[in-house]
Amino acid sequence: MAGKGVLTPQSEDFPRWYQDVLNKAELADNGPVRGTMVIRPYGYALWERMQAEVDRRIKAAGAENAYFPLFIPESYLNRESDHVEGFSPELAVVTRGGGRELAEPVVVRPTSETIINAYFSKWIQSHRDLPLLINQWANVVRWEMRPRIFLRTTEFLWQEGHTAHATRHEAREYAARILHEVYLDFMESVLAIPVLIGYKTEAERFPGAINSMCLEGMMRDGKALQMGTSHELGQGFASMFDITYSDSEGNREYVWQTSWGVSSRMVGGLIMAHGDDDGLLVPPRLAPIQTVVVAVRDADGVVDACHRLADALVAAGIRSVVDDRTETGFGRRATDWELKGVPVRVEIGPRDLEQDQAALVPRVGGEKQTVALSGVPARVSSMLEALQERMLTEATSWLDSRIFEATTVSEVQHAATTGFARIPWAELGPEGEATLAKDAITVRCLQRPDGSLPNSSEEPDLVAICGRSY
Amino acid sequence: MAGKGVLTPQSEDFPRWYQDVLNKAELADNGPVRGTMVIRPYGYALWERMQAEVDRRIKAAGAENAYFPLFIPESYLNRESDHVEGFSPELAVVTRGGGRELAEPVVVRPTSETIINAYFSKWIQSHRDLPLLINQWANVVRWEMRPRIFLRTTEFLWQEGHTAHATRHEAREYAARILHEVYLDFMESVLAIPVLIGYKTEAERFPGAINSMCLEGMMRDGKALQMGTSHELGQGFASMFDITYSDSEGNREYVWQTSWGVSSRMVGGLIMAHGDDDGLLVPPRLAPIQTVVVAVRDADGVVDACHRLADALVAAGIRSVVDDRTETGFGRRATDWELKGVPVRVEIGPRDLEQDQAALVPRVGGEKQTVALSGVPARVSSMLEALQERMLTEATSWLDSRIFEATTVSEVQHAATTGFARIPWAELGPEGEATLAKDAITVRCLQRPDGSLPNSSEEPDLVAICGRSY
Numbered sequence: 030m031a032g033k034g035v036l037t038p039q040s041e042d043f044p045r046w047y048q049d050v051l052n053k054a055e056l057a058d059n060g061p062v063r064g065t066m067v068i069r070p071y072g073y074a075l076w077e078r079m080q081a082e083v084d085r086r087i088k089a090a091g092a093e094n095a096y097f098p099l100f101i102p103e104s105y106l107n108r109e110s111d112h113v114e115g116f117s118p119e120l121a122v123v124t125r126g127g128g129r130e131l132a133e134p135v136v137v138r139p140t141s142e143t144i145i146n147a148y149f150s151k152w153i154q155s156h157r158d159l160p161l162l163i164n165q166w167a168n169v170v171r172w173e174m175r176p177r178i179f180l181r182t183t184e185f186l187w188q189e190g191h192t193a194h195a196t197r198h199e200a201r202e203y204a205a206r207i208l209h210e211v212y213l214d215f216m217e218s219v220l221a222i223p224v225l226i227g228y229k230t231e232a233e234r235f236p237g238a239i240n241s242m243c244l245e246g247m248m249r250d251g252k253a254l255q256m257g258t259s260h261e262l263g264q265g266f267a268s269m270f271d272i273t274y275s276d277s278e279g280n281r282e283y284v285w286q287t288s289w290g291v292s293s294r295m296v297g298g299l300i301m302a303h304g305d306d307d308g309l310l311v312p313p314r315l316a317p318i319q320t321v322v323v324a325v326r327d328a329d330g331v332v333d334a335c336h337r338l339a340d341a342l343v344a345a346g347i348r349s350v351v352d353d354r355t356e357t358g359f360g361r362r363a364t365d366w367e368l369k370g371v372p373v374r375v376e377i378g379p380r381d382l383e384q385d386q387a388a389l390v391p392r393v394g395g396e397k398q399t400v401a402l403s404g405v406p407a408r409v410s411s412m413l414e415a416l417q418e419r420m421l422t423e424a425t426s427w428l429d430s431r432i433f434e435a436t437t438v439s440e441v442q443h444a445a446t447t448g449f450a451r452i453p454w455a456e457l458g459p460e461g462e463a464t465l466a467k468d469a470i471t472v473r474c475l476q477r478p479d480g481s482l483p484n485s486s487e488e489p490d491l492v493a494i495c496g497r498s499y
Numbered sequence: 500m501a502g503k504g505v506l507t508p509q510s511e512d513f514p515r516w517y518q519d520v521l522n523k524a525e526l527a528d529n530g531p532v533r534g535t536m537v538i539r540p541y542g543y544a545l546w547e548r549m550q551a552e553v554d555r556r557i558k559a560a561g562a563e564n565a566y567f568p569l570f571i572p573e574s575y576l577n578r579e580s581d582h583v584e585g586f587s588p589e590l591a592v593v594t595r596g597g598g599r600e601l602a603e604p605v606v607v608r609p610t611s612e613t614i615i616n617a618y619f620s621k622w623i624q625s626h627r628d629l630p631l632l633i634n635q636w637a638n639v640v641r642w643e644m645r646p647r648i649f650l651r652t653t654e655f656l657w658q659e660g661h662t663a664h665a666t667r668h669e670a671r672e673y674a675a676r677i678l679h680e681v682y683l684d685f686m687e688s689v690l691a692i693p694v695l696i697g698y699k700t701e702a703e704r705f706p707g708a709i710n711s712m713c714l715e716g717m718m719r720d721g722k723a724l725q726m727g728t729s730h731e732l733g734q735g736f737a738s739m740f741d742i743t744y745s746d747s748e749g750n751r752e753y754v755w756q757t758s759w760g761v762s763s764r765m766v767g768g769l770i771m772a773h774g775d776d777d778g779l780l781v782p783p784r785l786a787p788i789q790t791v792v793v794a795v796r797d798a799d800g801v802v803d804a805c806h807r808l809a810d811a812l813v814a815a816g817i818r819s820v821v822d823d824r825t826e827t828g829f830g831r832r833a834t835d836w837e838l839k840g841v842p843v844r845v846e847i848g849p850r851d852l853e854q855d856q857a858a859l860v861p862r863v864g865g866e867k868q869t870v871a872l873s874g875v876p877a878r879v880s881s882m883l884e885a886l887q888e889r890m891l892t893e894a895t896s897w898l899d900s901r902i903f904e905a906t907t908v909s910e911v912q913h914a915a916t917t918g919f920a921r922i923p924w925a926e927l928g929p930e931g932e933a934t935l936a937k938d939a940i941t942v943r944c945l946q947r948p949d950g951s952l953p954n955s956s957e958e959p960d961l962v963a964i965c966g967r968s969y
Contacts, residue, residue: 058618061575062605065568067618070633073565095543098535099569099607099638099654100591105531121570122595123607126653127642128588135532137569137593137607148528148537157826163540168569168638172597183596184569356627 035364038306043250048178050300054309054368057178057296064176064183068293071369072179074317075296076186080166082219082315083188083291086211090203092162092190097144099168100135105143108269112142115236119171121183137170142237142262142288145191146270153284156195156274160203164190179297180254180499187292193272193284197263200285201240204259205482207289208242212257220295221312221420222246222302223428224256225449225494227474228486232462235288239263240485245473245494247428248301251448253473253498256298259289297499302424309370310392312420313413318371319348320409322387323362325378327355334382338375338405345406347413367392373412375405394419432494438464441495445470449496457493470495505834508776513720518648520770524779524838527648527766534646534653538763541839542649544787545766546656550636552689552785553658553761556681562632562660567614569638570605575613578739582612585706589641591653607640612707612732612758615661616740623754626665626744630673634660649767650724650969657762663742663754667733670755671710674729675952677759678712682727690765691782691890692716692772693898694726695919695964697944698956702932705758709733710955715943715964717898718771721918723943723968726768729759767969772894779840780862782890783883788841789818790879792857793832795848797825805847808857808875812845815876817883837862843882845875864889902964908934911965915940919966927963940965 036049051057056072059065068076084094100123106113121137124130138144145163153161166188173183190207194200208226216222229241238260246256266272267283276282303310313319320342322335332353342349352362366374376388387405389398391412400408431448435441438461444450445468454475457465462472475491477483483491506519521527526542529535538546554564570593576583591607594600608614615633623631636658643653660677664670678696686692699711708730716726736742737753746752773780783789790812792805802823812819822832836844846858857875859868861882870878901918905911908931914920915938922931924945932942945961947953953961 058621060568060570061572061614061617062568062570065570067568068566070563070565074563076566077564093540093544094547095540096538096546096656098530098532098537099640100530100532100535102531118598120595120598121593123591124594125590125592125604127644128590134595144531147531151528157824170569174597186566354627 035368036306036308039249039304046304046306047301050304050308050368051178054370056300056309059178062183064173066178066182066184071317072296075299075311075315076293078315078317079295080188082215083211084166086215087164087188087190087207090162090206090210092164092192094165095163096165096167097141097148099138101138101141101144103134103136105147106136108143109237109265111265112237116140116171119173121170121172138167139169139171140288140290141165141167141169141189142191142266143270146266146272146286149191149193149284150270150272153193153272153274156276159193159195159274159284160199161193162190162203163192164188177297177499179300180294185293187290189290190288192287193267194286195274195276195282195284197261197285200287201261201484204242204261204287204289207287208244208257208259208482212244212259212289212291216244216246216256217421219312219314220299220302221314221417221424222256222298223421223425225474225476225480226482227476227494228483229258230459230462230472230475230486230493232459233471235260237262237265238288239265242482243474246298246302247431247449247496248298248499249304250301251431251446251496253449253496254294254298254301255473255498256295257289257291260287262286262288303420304370305393307392308368310420311370311372313372313417316370316372317348318350318369319413320373320375321350321352321366321371322375322377323352323359323366324355325359325376325381327353328379328382331377331379331382334402335377338377338387338402342406342409345410347406347409372416373409375409391416435495441465442468442470445496449473449494452493452495454491454493455489457495462493465495470497473498505838506776506778509719509774516774516776517771520774520779520838521648524840526770526779529648532653534643536648536652536654541787542766545769545781545785546763548785548787549765550658552685553681554636556685557634557658557660557677560632560676560680562634562662564635565633566635566637567611567618569608571608571611571614573604573606575617576606578613579707579735581735582707586610586641589643591640591642608637609639609641610758610760611635611637611639611659612661612736613740616736616742616756619661619663619754620740620742623663623742623744626746629663629665629744629754630669631663632660632673633662634658647767647969649770650764655763657760660757660759662757663737664756665744665746665752665754667731667755670757671731671954674712674731674757674759677757678714678727678729678952682714682729682761686714686716686726687891689782689784690769690772691784691887691894692726692768693891693895695944695946695950696952697946697964698953699728700929700932700942700945700956700963702929703941705730707732707735708758709735712952713944716768716772717901717919717966718768718969719774720771721901721916721966723919723966724764724768724771725943725968726765727759727761730757732756732758773890774840775863778838780890781840781842783842783887786840786842787818788820788839789883790843790845791820791822791836791841792845792847793822793829793836794825795829795846795851797823798849798852801847801849801852804852804872808845808847808872812876812879815880817876817879842886843879845879861886905965911935912938912940915966919943919964922963922965924961924963925959927965932963935965940967943968
């Protein structure tokens, strides 16, 4: 518990605790242009690991990566009316290029439906070209009035998938497949964050979508964070960009489309879903550093022993680093690693070395253990596995304990002070939704009573999950 | 040789051949905003493989990835006078954001020295914070008047390394280490492209650098392509951004800096260094698809056998795909794979299957071979290894055969019609360089007579490598 006092306690001021973690764990800084951020190496390492895990799952779902331009002609955005209305207030516009005023200003992409669909129109001719499954990793820009690092920034990093299918059914199935096999699986099995899935209400839908599916996580302050979305776009973009295919009888048909994305906002979700008053806690499967071998002080052979042990840990497939900065006090360094949420700290001091052993300290949920050096990799491995499981279990029971059944708007309002409310959508309806909005409470998603994904937001018996959100 | 006639021959019109390859191998398209490009899945897969190989080497050299904002305040660029002079004509400027005119316009990064060094100034305090070794993978924008896909585009993808060191010697050593251990090693051992290394002359130096090192490849038309650069920045940015550290005696000193980068331009280099009249040729270590198993036609069991064989190839660590699009003629598909430069094509038809064998067709340098199915993975493996070696050997002897010794400007001019000229820098000098510039011939680099990297561009006895370039 060396971190005590370094951070503002969560219970005292959660937003300030979050800022403290960003600074002290060296995750990110504000950029010089309002709303932008600098992602520091440790914060970026978290994002890189997220990218690798999500990318692998996207490729397993059959999509291929590509890259489309940052700059979109203003006229492209104007083609889809809901879409342009949704994004216009947030656009960054380049009006000067190469030292001259541009004849047509260009928009910095807020999302890439328009530019990608302009190319889908060229590439798709026949039913044999379908489905077309494209993903891109990119930065996007949405001018942000109330920025908060990782959660809402003017520029953020994300992946955006864009697909075209022959039928509405296929498109919906694919959007739901991404939601389950890529996003839900990643969030639960790697991030150890349980998420609620469902459809957005019409009020919360992506501009241009006919249905928006989402995954909502609960942060440690009881607020919701939208962790990812997967949209059915219907045929809106297809008709605006003239994306048609000839079916097996030679008829021209419009394609059915999807788009879906997760972003660097997940780093914020990770911090707020698992962090405690000692700092970040990174689930082992995600952790860029799963264990740090700390030389307690610079005595005979200690530093060498640390490097040998780290080599053995790496050979056992454990992402490990050595901390041999013995000119800095041990306590200060221990605090740093706790702040960074490294799952297991291994300590070697002169006395440990004499006895051919090391001390293993889990970041949470256990006492310091002394283990023979030769047994360290196996023990660390089992500690990491146990922690991964424990983190999901704890986050799940905590989430469950903060979902309250409600039947009236005022019960929802009460529940939303500490967590989520669950209310039949038939009871709440768009009117109740509008009332809640005045209190900054939103319907996070509509799901079936058993928590599963409906086939559309029009199914009867849906339940609305309501809460405050980031 | 199924590809004959699909592409304009190189000897007829090399630029048109290049365009044809981009289109027919589905590598990239022009974007809607002048100078931008759409990187299609196969082109992007080449870039992804380059990224993975370069990133691994950068990390091995001790640098960590981070991410800095796309938008830079205009005032930041103005701080370093050479730097801003060099980049001003190429800037894209955002003047509207969130629906309003911006009080201070922001520049879309053309490179990130200024914004990164503003943070180095915050992060570096003590000699213990040095060296600081940062890399970022990002898109950058330089308004381009004569765009050509992959080679010169308004937006391109790259990595940019930025480092700070305690001494000039350390900075130079690190810039040279990146040049050799990251870039040169990658280009020769993975891309199979031999490169000449050296220093840029003062005329060709990066704006803001005190020395620019570079790697120059020769394309199949005898022109040079700058494949990467590594700069010593001296203390210019350090003094403008006030980046100082306290040394062990407590004195404040300015840091010494480097920056270095390679970009998506390497995809263009790959195409032009190895392509032939049948299309692209991708070196096996880079190839996203090392072998394609083609079902000749849809007869009993053929498609299944192709998938089983591809599984065996993948299990043997060979990146493999199946082409079972038997509704398309075999010849057309064979041409496609040749265009894409897949190193080895494996064909299975009904007769092959009967005899439990497959035909192996190398993209270049060999005849079709018939091999028992069980022996295919081992044979493909050895073919890939042989091809990797052969490609570097051939490219090297071809490069060597096109470097001509010269002692006068007119000999350089003559040599540059088909390749590079090599002339003592003491003979040529800045005056000769200026004369050559009128013919669009430039000094690509200054190197020692034995081809090695000098310690600076001021060493005596340096040789100038001259040529036309992209």
